[in-house]
Amino acid sequence: xxxxxxxxxPDGLDGLRVDQAxxxxxxxxxxxxxxxxxxxxxxxxxxxxxxxxxxRSGALLEITIGDEPVGVQVVPxxxxxxxxxxxxxxxxxxxxxxxxxxxxxxxxxxxSVVEHLAAAGFRISTSGAPERQGIVQRLDVGTSGxxxxxxxxxAYTVLKRAFRNRQxxxxxxxxVQGHPDPSVGTVDAPIGRHPGHDWKMxxxxxxxxSITHYRVSEMFIxxxxxxxxxxxxxxxxxxxxxxxxxxxxxxxxLYGSDPVMARRLGLERQWLHAVELGLLHPGTGEPVxxxxxxxxxxxxxxxxxxxx
Numbered sequence: 001x002x003x004x005x006x007x008x009x010p011d012g013l014d015g016l017r018v019d020q021a022x023x024x025x026x027x028x029x030x031x032x033x034x035x036x037x038x039x040x041x042x043x044x045x046x047x048x049x050x051x052x053x054x055x056r057s058g059a060l061l062e063i064t065i066g067d068e069p070v071g072v073q074v075v076p077x078x079x080x081x082x083x084x085x086x087x088x089x090x091x092x093x094x095x096x097x098x099x100x101x102x103x104x105x106x107x108x109x110x111x112s113v114v115e116h117l118a119a120a121g122f123r124i125s126t127s128g129a130p131e132r133q134g135i136v137q138r139l140d141v142g143t144s145g146x147x148x149x150x151x152x153x154x155a156y157t158v159l160k161r162a163f164r165n166r167q168x169x170x171x172x173x174x175x176v177q178g179h180p181d182p183s184v185g186t187v188d189a190p191i192g193r194h195p196g197h198d199w200k201m202x203x204x205x206x207x208x209x210s211i212t213h214y215r216v217s218e219m220f221i222x223x224x225x226x227x228x229x230x231x232x233x234x235x236x237x238x239x240x241x242x243x244x245x246x247x248x249x250x251x252x253x254l255y256g257s258d259p260v261m262a263r264r265l266g267l268e269r270q271w272l273h274a275v276e277l278g279l280l281h282p283g284t285g286e287p288v289x290x291x292x293x294x295x296x297x298x299x300x301x302x303x304x305x306x307x308x
Contacts, residue, residue: 172227
């Protein structure tokens with residue numbers, strides 16, 4: 001057997017059985033992964049796991065599987081539409097378009113921010129798993145907007161701690177169906193994996209603590225534009241929480257939106273945009289705020305609503 005490969009458990013695999021999670025991370029069959037577990041070759045945070053143990057988001061997995069490949073490769077490629085909002089020795093702030101992942105992952109064949117930065121010649125922190133070096137936050141493939149990537153090792157450490165300790169201000173705008181009542185409120189409900197869908201999340205009693213604050217900033221016929229602050233950062237958090245209070249994001253059929261409304265507004269994805277990111281700069285310690293304007297498809301949907 002070779003030296004163990006070390007990978008981080010992504011948020012999307014939190015709570016899955018080890019044989020399922022490692023199979024998705026490595027691309028190996030579940031039976032092969034089960035054999036590895038039975039032989040004591042899968043370790044999480046220093047503990048040897050059985051096939052039925054549960055993976056935990058952010059934990060370090062050590063997988064020893066000989067010469068078989070683990071994880072995914074970073075293939076540098078420039079991605080049309082990615083904008084650079086800010087760049088210095090410690091961080092690069094990216095304006096991520098829809099259809100682009102934060103980093104490569106198993107099963108995703110589209111472009112990513114990490115691969116674009118590699119192709120564009122940016123020097124990124126080497127901390128983290130190879131395919132996620134420099135990544136301290138993530139936006140869903142279907143969500144556009146501002147995100148920060150660490151360039152220096154010190155910045156990576158500082159920013160990871162800041163996100164973990166909820167010391168970063170994350171502001172999103174979301175167009176949701178209907179009119180939330182009250183117009184200013186908080187959704188405090190745990191989020192976990194949907195019991196019937198591998199790639200869908202839900203409010204569940206055994207889920208992780210999740211808090212979303214919202215405020216209605218504009219109302220239309222049948223829809224509302226919300227300003228949202230995230231106190232936590234769970235997978236699909238805004239989409240799950242707004243669906244749970246019966247105001248799903250427009251253009252988000254996975255979480256119960258009306259496809260007729262989406263077509264009328266010309267939307268092919270959920271109306272959700274990361275508009276602002278505020279943090280203490282890891283190099284200077286000074287507060288900085290970065291903004292992202294609405295992309296054309298989201299602006300068009302608002303224009304249609306305002307013309308009605």
